Amino acid sequence: MTIRVAIAGARGRMGSEAVKAVTKRDGMELVAALDYKRVGDSLAELEIFPPNLNVPIFTNLDQLIEDTRPDVLIDLTNPQSVYEHTKVALMRNVRPVVGTTGFTDEQLNELKTLAENSKVGCIIAPNFAIGAILMMKFAKEAAKYLPDVEIIELHHDRKLDAPSGTGLKTAQLIAEVRNEKKQGHPSEKETIDGARGADFEGMRIHSVRLPGLVAHQEVLFGGDGQLLTIRHDSYNRESFMGGVLYCVEAVMTIENLVYGLENLI
Numbered sequence: 001m002t003i004r005v006a007i008a009g010a011r012g013r014m015g016s017e018a019v020k021a022v023t024k025r026d027g028m029e030l031v032a033a034l035d036y037k038r039v040g041d042s043l044a045e046l047e048i049f050p051p052n053l054n055v056p057i058f059t060n061l062d063q064l065i066e067d068t069r070p071d072v073l074i075d076l077t078n079p080q081s082v083y084e085h086t087k088v089a090l091m092r093n094v095r096p097v098v099g100t101t102g103f104t105d106e107q108l109n110e111l112k113t114l115a116e117n118s119k120v121g122c123i124i125a126p127n128f129a130i131g132a133i134l135m136m137k138f139a140k141e142a143a144k145y146l147p148d149v150e151i152i153e154l155h156h157d158r159k160l161d162a163p164s165g166t167g168l169k170t171a172q173l174i175a176e177v178r179n180e181k182k183q184g185h186p187s188e189k190e191t192i193d194g195a196r197g198a199d200f201e202g203m204r205i206h207s208v209r210l211p212g213l214v215a216h217q218e219v220l221f222g223g224d225g226q227l228l229t230i231r232h233d234s235y236n237r238e239s240f241m242g243g244v245l246y247c248v249e250a251v252m253t254i255e256n257l258v259y260g261l262e263n264l265i
């Protein structure tokens, strides 16, 4: 069976990479793109895509679903749009594979309920890179023994959300095994607001934004006389594509919402 795929955010940094990955993959057909129109109606009219790629671009998700009937919607847009896209897809029986970050806990819970009630598979993956998933798993394991931890996530300066979805997910996974603990000196005071980073159950998350970076993270664990550093680097956006394609296939086999690829591999 060929999986009919639509990509929201197809003109973006991740979306355009996903267009290439899906169109090259046997067993998948790219049937539509969702983004803002600027040049023409089909991806082929944009220089970045192959000239034979006759895939229509829509600006409205309902219309896209009506006209092209995708099985899966890959969302790589932004924190303002992703919740609505995922909700519309689930309500119309289209399986979302979501890489966009920046969901609130309430939004995640609502989507979980919607997916379960409608029995439509949905995967929300804050990071698709296998190395990043392993970094998160290893960090969770390490936190059982070394509960003093600080997360430093480093990204390109076009990123809209902070902390990153990966930084937040890492903190959530660590919190599953670590008793809440305020880090640093009990009487420490910030002389400049934010100096100690964001506070997640006493754990600190620091967000670095610089041109030249792609996506990087270090998880630092301190113990008596020792430091354990777990680091992952994505040097390009191809690093995420194996995970995107894996999720497109996996989402066809589930009937609920899975948050985080570590729950599938």
Ligand SMILES: NC(=O)C1=CN([C@@H]2O[C@H](COP(=O)(O)OP(=O)(O)OC[C@H]3O[C@@H](n4cnc5c(N)ncnc54)[C@H](O)[C@@H]3O)[C@@H](O)[C@H]2O)C=CC1
Pocket (backbone or CB within 6 Å): 008, 009, 010, 011, 012, 013, 014, 015, 034, 035, 036, 059, 076, 077, 078, 079, 081, 098, 099, 100, 101, 102, 125, 126, 127, 128, 129, 240
């Ligand atoms: N899960 C993962 O492994 C990864 C996730 N991301 C996430 O993916 C998202 C996209 O990242 P980038 O590609 O760097 O951003 P980008 O800004 O390059 O691309 C976003 C695209 O979405 C389009 N868009 C935004 N709102 C839209 C709407 N309502 N309807 C249609 N199109 C819309 C924009 O026009 C743009 O083309 C971010 O949330 C980022 O954090 C990025 C890399 C890896």
Ligand SMILES: O=C(O)C1=N[C@H](C(=O)O)C[C@H](O)C1
Pocket (backbone or CB within 6 Å): 101, 126, 127, 128, 155, 156, 159, 160, 163, 164, 165, 166, 167, 214, 215, 216
């Ligand atoms: O915006 C990005 O670029 C990335 N976003 C995701 C996140 O917020 O963790 C995944 C990856 O880090 C790249």
